[in-house]
Amino acid sequence: MQKLFEPLSFTRGPAMKNRFMLAPLTNMQSHEDGTLSDDEFHWLTMRAKGGFGLTMTCAAHVQAIGQGFPGQLGVFSDDHLPGLTRLAKTIKAEGSLAIVQLHHAGMRSPSNLIGADPVCPSNNEEYGARALSTAEVEQLIEDFIAAAERSEKAGFDGVEIHGAHGYILAQFLSPKINQRDDQFGGCLENRMRPIREIIKGIRQRCGDDFNVSLRLSPERFDMDLGDVIQVAKGVFAAGDIDFLDMSLWDVRKEPEDEAYKGRSLISYFTELDRGTVKLGVAGKIMRQADVEYCLDAGADFVLIGRGAILHHDFPEQLAKDANFVPISLPVKADHLKQEGLGEKFITYMSGWDGFVQA
Secondary structure (H helix, E strand, O other): OOOOOEEOOOOOOOOOOOOOOEEOOOOOOOOOOOOOOOHHHHHHHHHHOOOEEEEEEEEOOOOHOOOOOOOOOOOOOOOHOOOOOOHHHHHHOOOOOOEEEEOOOHHHHHHEEEEOOOOOOOOOOOOEEEEOOOOHHHHHHHHHHHHHEEEEEEHOOOOEOOOOOOOHHHHHHOOOOOOOOOOOOEEEOHHHHHHHHHHHHHHHHHOOOOEEEEEEEEOOOOOOHHHHHHHHHHHHHOOOOOOEEEOOOOOOOEEEEEEEEHOOOOOHHHOOOOOOOOEEEOOOOHHHHHHHHHHOOOOEEEEEEEEHHHHHOOHHHHHHHHOOOOOOOOEEEHHHOOOOHHHHHHHHHHHHOOOOOO
């Protein structure tokens, strides 16, 4: 119990006051142009007040053409700076680290939302996506770096690079989706080149105390578990990020790949030599026993998603009562309103099977 509420230091930037990080959660609450809305501001700052050691934004797109969902927060224009600055200041005032998740949906950008065909490492008929030119990949890398600079200017403590869940950087990592024959395709070293160059660029152009992290998911979306393990090894060895965030879907599960079954998925990452890099995990963490399982398995901290949606003060609830159990699903819309969700977020959650009471 005590370890859950001990500070966690990073190589760069301030320490996190406990082991609870707000997972980056799609909420569809911001304005059409990507500027921050009052509803999204309220949702995020309420979690900072509720005791999360680090409060991360939803996926914030680094190019207009990379938007993945309506009402998505943007970080691709200086027009976004006033809202981002207000958000960072308020999160930090509550004693929580403030982090922007940098995102580009790639082939998963809806064409009717972006007003163009989505882009991808290679032509993709299923999604109607066109391949990026080499120059466009280089511009994509530049725009991730510029978004990090913008986040630092707004006062955030750091950024997380979204390389998970089948979005554009994961599309580059996928040996099935990425069929390129330039320096960004082929072998794993080439396929992870965009991620490496983004990290390198942020390190060169942002401050020495700026926290940089990476999110990966080891399965689904045409990912190869062996490749993802190698990517994790690579970023741990390089030491240029401050933490790796592994989205595991379920922290207690075994791998889907038959070749890796017989042990937990989490163990393939906690066993790696991580040097100075910290490791966080996400996936169905709802009770203190789940948190302790992750820390006992070797993780440094946990990311809370559904638990944070249901209870803005999830960490504080556990601090008061180790036997705290989140409210049972489905929940009433009024409960979610009380927990800081706006109408658009509640409507989105209503699309999750069995989450919101009809």
